[in-house]
Amino acid sequence: MISDTIQKQITDALKAKDETRLIALRMLSTALSYARIDKMSDLNEEEELTVVKKEAKKRKDAIEIYDKANQKERAEKERAELKILEEYLPKQMDDEQLSKIIDEVLSGMDDKSNMGRVIGEVMKKTRGQAEGKRVSELVKSKS
Known part of the structure; x- marks a missing residue:
């Protein structure tokens, strides 16, 4: 612990x-x-x-x-x-890995315009290995 x-x-x-x-x-x-x-x-x-x-x-x-x-x-x-x-936080994902996860989430969604839902799903998959602000910026750049 x-x-x-x-x-x-x-x-x-x-x-x-x-x-x-x-x-x-x-x-x-x-x-x-x-x-x-x-x-x-x-x-x-x-x-x-x-x-x-x-x-x-x-x-x-x-x-x-x-x-x-x-x-x-x-x-x-x-x-x-x-x-x-x-030192106590998990290692952060690089942009390439994060981008792949965002692409996976976007391909699995019907309504891609709901940014909050997309960001939420990506945050669940990254499990603390990416900051919300970074995820939000990357999702916005892909929309």
Whole structure:
């Protein structure tokens, strides 16, 4: 489970005095704890991955905002944390693989104009190996 790995890596980061890694892992550990409390039971691996994805998305959004506000130091801090969080996420599909899946989904659908449904089906098939924004852009380019 991801939470067990994180606890061990928090200890390793403390020993190595790796402040950035320690902060990112503690935030992730806290987010997982809150999710566990909300659910009132332990999280399975898929639910833990969902929490990691949400935390990674928060970092990406913050990076975008800090870049627009010309706050490079904060953006770099968020990038460093994002890199650490991405270690826990599944490897992302390349555009070629994703394009094949989109083509499969489109060929199996009668109504290709319903973008939301197409994107939803593609997201189910990719199982976290592609970001929704990327899927949406590729689906739109094929329509």
